[in-house]
């Protein structure tokens with residue numbers, strides 16, 4: 070029986086893991102231990118006796134943490150997400166700790182959420198909701214525009230970006246994109262252009278890049294004002310793709326019609342926590358929230374029944390491959406990062 074330490078203390082994670090263990094008939098093979106805490110240097114020791122741990126986007130598996138995990142017997146780190154930037158692959162490889170992730174679980178969940186955020190922003194649904202709750206049925210200030218025939222710029226046309234392109238094609242938008250790889254699936258639907266061209270021509274700019282050293286601050290102080298004035302900016306990918314300082318500067322200069330963020334550069338101490346009683350220490354996120362044309366959700370674009378089920382099943386499949394000494398199909402290796 071392998072002991073699997075599951076960090077985070079979220080009921081939907083624990084329930085999802087229990088359900089997946091049942092569905093995959095692994096009750097005899099895996100014993101889950103659910104920890105309330107997130108993973109960091111102070112909570113590593115909870116995993117003593119576990120051969121595997123399962124973590125999420127905002128856990129901390131940096132070098133020192135991985136070293137501690139190894140010293141108490143953890144041999145595989147299972148990221149219950151696509152991103153793995155919270156794990157020190159260098160330390161893991163040096164110590165022979167396997168790292169695996171869930172590369173895709175529901176690109177539709179994330180792409181559909183991006184569309185939802187865009188619709189809410191453009192048509193001010195979030196503001197209308199608040200008004201009518203207070204019996205204010207005035208529509209002044211809630212004017213949006215048709216998406217039909219507008220230009221939608223997509224940075225990154227991989228799994229999620231390509232679904233987003235197809236949905237926006239259904240809205241009758243013109244779609245332009247920037248990606249180092251031109252997705253043949255999108256031939257005839259998307260016109261690939263340079264980054265600067267996409268920034269300049271898009272009425273809606275949506276980011277679907279992974280966070281790599283090469284994509285860090287793809288939107289930055291130098292190019293943020295190259296984005297068409299009055300555009301909508303949507304980021305459901307990773308906070309580090311956008312330099313938040315540059316974004317604040319552009320918002321102060323009224324550069325955007327709206328900004329929708331499901332991710333935020335410094336989200337780890339904020340997202341997935343209920344701070345409604347304690348308040349938020351991060352001034353930047355509070356400044357962002359002060360604009361009615363900025364909407365923020367807490368890294369939940371993936372959060373559908375289908376996606377959670379896929380995440381848990383893929384995580385357990387990686388664990389079983391590891392335990393059976395088989396090739397771990399979704400292992401993350403350093404070469405993957407270096408190739409980017």
Ligand code: NAD
Pocket residue numbers: 151152172173179224225226227228229230247248249250277278279280281283284305306307331332368369370371372409
């Ligand atoms: P993907 O790997 O399928 O696609 C990424 C695309 O980016 C690829 O087409 C690749 O060619 C392109 N790319 C990579 N490096 C590039 C560079 N330097 N310049 C230009 N193009 C580059 O990724 P995906 O599964 O579509 O995920 C997209 C993003 O969504 C990721 O950041 C992922 O972490 C994020 N995500 C967010 C959530 C959420 O809940 N908010 C859930 C899942 C994934």
